[in-house]
Amino acid sequence: MARTRVRLTFPTALIQEPIVYRLVKDFDIVINIRRADVTADHGWMALELEGDEGALERGVKWLRDRGVQVDPLERDVIVP
Amino acid sequence: MEKLNGLRCRECGRHYPAAPVHVCEFCFGPLEVDYHYDALKGVVTRESIAAGPPSMWRYRDLLPIEGDAAVGHHVGFTPLIRAKNLADELGCREVWVKNDSVCHPTWSFKDRVVAVAVTKALEFGFDTVACASTGNLANSVAAHAAEGRLKSYIFIPADLEQGKILGTLVYSPTLVAVHGTYDEVNRLCSEIADKYRWAFVNVNFRPYYSEGSKSYGFEIIEQLGWRTPGHIVVPCAGGSLITKIWKAIKELKTLGLLEGPVRTKMHAAQALGCGPIVTMIKNDTDVLVPVRPNTIAKSLAIGNPADGYYAYKTTKESGGSGEHATDEEIIEGMLLLARTEGIFTETAGGVTVAAAKKLIERGVIPRDESIVICVTGNGLKTPDALQDRLQTHAKIKPSLSAFDRALAELKSQTS
Numbered sequence: 001m002a003r004t005r006v007r008l009t010f011p012t013a014l015i016q017e018p019i020v021y022r023l024v025k026d027f028d029i030v031i032n033i034r035r036a037d038v039t040a041d042h043g044w045m046a047l048e049l050e051g052d053e054g055a056l057e058r059g060v061k062w063l064r065d066r067g068v069q070v071d072p073l074e075r076d077v078i079v080p
Numbered sequence: 081m082e083k084l085n086g087l088r089c090r091e092c093g094r095h096y097p098a099a100p101v102h103v104c105e106f107c108f109g110p111l112e113v114d115y116h117y118d119a120l121k122g123v124v125t126r127e128s129i130a131a132g133p134p135s136m137w138r139y140r141d142l143l144p145i146e147g148d149a150a151v152g153h154h155v156g157f158t159p160l161i162r163a164k165n166l167a168d169e170l171g172c173r174e175v176w177v178k179n180d181s182v183c184h185p186t187w188s189f190k191d192r193v194v195a196v197a198v199t200k201a202l203e204f205g206f207d208t209v210a211c212a213s214t215g216n217l218a219n220s221v222a223a224h225a226a227e228g229r230l231k232s233y234i235f236i237p238a239d240l241e242q243g244k245i246l247g248t249l250v251y252s253p254t255l256v257a258v259h260g261t262y263d264e265v266n267r268l269c270s271e272i273a274d275k276y277r278w279a280f281v282n283v284n285f286r287p288y289y290s291e292g293s294k295s296y297g298f299e300i301i302e303q304l305g306w307r308t309p310g311h312i313v314v315p316c317a318g319g320s321l322i323t324k325i326w327k328a329i330k331e332l333k334t335l336g337l338l339e340g341p342v343r344t345k346m347h348a349a350q351a352l353g354c355g356p357i358v359t360m361i362k363n364d365t366d367v368l369v370p371v372r373p374n375t376i377a378k379s380l381a382i383g384n385p386a387d388g389y390y391a392y393k394t395t396k397e398s399g400g401s402g403e404h405a406t407d408e409e410i411i412e413g414m415l416l417l418a419r420t421e422g423i424f425t426e427t428a429g430g431v432t433v434a435a436a437k438k439l440i441e442r443g444v445i446p447r448d449e450s451i452v453i454c455v456t457g458n459g460l461k462t463p464d465a466l467q468d469r470l471q472t473h474a475k476i477k478p479s480l481s482a483f484d485r486a487l488a489e490l491k492s493q494t495s
Contacts, residue, residue: 004271005108009370009384034108035091042367046108069370070263072270073108074283075386078237078262080215080317080379 002053006060009069010043019068020045027051027059046073084144085114087287090390098144100204100279102286110386111287113144117334124335126306129298136192136295142331143196143295144288150202151228152195154184156295160303163453165420166433170440174450176309177417178300180457181425186223186247187458188216188379188426189296189321194281196292198224201279207231208278212269214240215379216457221281222251233278237265247461290320290387297328300452306332306339310449311400313347313436315428315456316357317380319391322346325454326394346394347445348402349435351375351410351427354383360392361402368392376407376465377427379457401444405434411469413437414459424459432456 010019015038023029029051036045049056063070087096091109102111124141132138136156137149159179167175180189194217201209211221212235225232232253236245240257249255258265273280281289301308308329314322326346332338350358353375356368368388373381385391395402405413410427413434417423425433436453439445459465474486 005103034106037367039367042369048108064263069384070267071370071384072267073103074270074273074286075370075384076318076382077266077269077273077283078212078214078235079217079282080213080381 001050002056003048003050004056004060005046005048005073007071007073007075008045008047008063009071010038010045011067011069012041014067015039015041015043017066019063019066020047023049023059023063027055027062029055029059083115083120083141084146085116087111088114100201100206100284102284113287113291115142115331117331121335124337126302126337129302129337136195136292136299139295139298142298142328144291145196145199146203149195150199151224152185152191152198155191155195156183157299158183160300160452161421161423163421166417166453169416169420170437170447172440172447172451176300176304176450176452177421177423177455178296178452179423179455180296181423181429181455181459186216186219187461188220189293189456190216190220191224192295193289193292194220194224197279197281197285197289198228198230200285200288201230201281202228204279206277206279208233208276210234210273210276210278210280211282212236212265215244215461217282218245218248219251219461222248222253225253226251235265235269235272237262243464286386290324293321293324294328294331296321296454297325298332300325301329301332301338304450304452306337308338308340308342308344309452310343311345311347311439311445311451312454313349313432313439313445313451314454315380315432316348316350316391316402317382317385317428319348319357319385319387319389321454321456322348323387323390323394326398344398345400345445346398347400347435347439348391348395349432350402350404351377351380351431352404352406353377354381355404356383357385357388357391358402358404360388361395366392375410375427377405377410377431378462379426379428380431401439403435403438403442403444405431405438409434409438411466414466415469417455418459423455425455426457426459426462427465428457429455429459430465 089104354373370384414430
């Protein structure tokens with residue numbers, strides 16, 4: 001099993017969709033939400049994902065394809 | 081004197097012993113260095129600071145190192161210039177420029193944070209430092225690692241222009257160019273920082289590294305005779321610098337070193353093409369919406385700043401504000417500073433000058449109050465930003481008569 005920590009940022013259009021549920025259900029990823037702020041028009045979550053490595057890769061790709069921004073907890077590691 | 085009280089989570093307040101860690105294991109909030117201020121009271125005085133070296137290390141007791149600086153002995157204590165010509169142009173009474181474009185050794189304020197991070201890396205027994213950077217940070221990490229006899233790994237996106245990496249390669253780091261989208265490169269660097277036991281300066285060393293920025297704030301206050309200015313306009317990329325200048329002012333207040341009360345309002349300056357922090361300030365929301373940078377101000381191009389929320393909070397708490405600058409205004413800002421004060425700053429400085437000008441014109445910064453404009457990097461590193469804007473005024477044959485004619489023509493153009 002592999003683990004990764006990510007920060008998800010949701011655009012307004014996805015706020016009403018059960019994104020995290022789909023991540024668990026479709027990719028068999030265990031999630032642990034540590035901090036989050038979700039309102040009617042924006043949202044972010046800091047969470048830990050646990051699953052086999054391929055599932056994590058596919059899950060992160062699916063999130064990005066859906067329009068969710070997936071960053072490391074540190075967000076922009078590359079700095080000027 | 082036991083000055084360090086380990087690390088503390090900025091969100092949940094949980095304490096951790098001093099270690100190379102940066103994230104709270106419980107809430108994933110960022111960790112920050114905590115000090116025993118009671119132990120520092122009466123020990124750190126104006127006199128003890130003045131007796132220190134003419135560098136950032138005169139504030140060593142307020143920086144998170146246990147012993148003496150191991151590298152970067154001449155970093156900081158850069159000029160705070162009374163900018164009378166610029167003040168005249170802006171129609172203001174008192175304008176100062178804190179000029180880190182001449183910070184030793186790599187010409188940007190990044191030397192302050194890196195000198196602390198590398199010293200701390202040596203204290204923790206690391207033999208390798210690393211960073212992912214497209215500019216000033218890479219220069220500084222490579223230079224300080226060389227001085228400290230440490231191995232260094234610098235990660236860059238593979239499409240970075242050759243001209244930008246020479247100022248890093250010259251110090252003999254190991255430079256790794258990573259193919260992929262920005263997000264892929266960014267994620268890989270985070271994973272590398274997690275896997276290898278290296279001092280990744282802006283990841284696992286971030287709590288220590290970022291404290292180096294406080295020295296910029298300490299210097300402003302000491303150079304103003306321990307009084308706080310009315311306004312400080314700060315360029316924002318990751319958002320750390322503005323929060324640390326504010327922290328520096330609050331620490332000096334806690335230690336009773338200030339002349340009079342704190343009256344400073346902190347203002348954030350960002351490019352319009354990458355201004356998520358200023359957007360928060362203008363919309364008065366604590367929600368940061370990440371952006372894709374699209375600006376000539378490459379040295380501020382962080383679309384999802386880790387300290388964006390804290391930068392916003394700093395402007396709120398101090399009663400300050402924020403302003404965007406367009407690319408055109410950034411160039412104008414660079415030229416204005418060069419024309420009036422003889423200082424060639426990088427685009428980030430152009431952002432700050434332009435934002436300050438707009439805040440003054442909007443009446444947010446009153447013209448009769450003291451203003452400090454933060455210049456954090458040197459224009460000679462990225463002259464291409466001005467490539468299309470500046471040109472030779474006359475090209476002549478090597479004869480006096482040719483020069484006479486050219487001079488007459490130039491004078492007629494300007495009269």
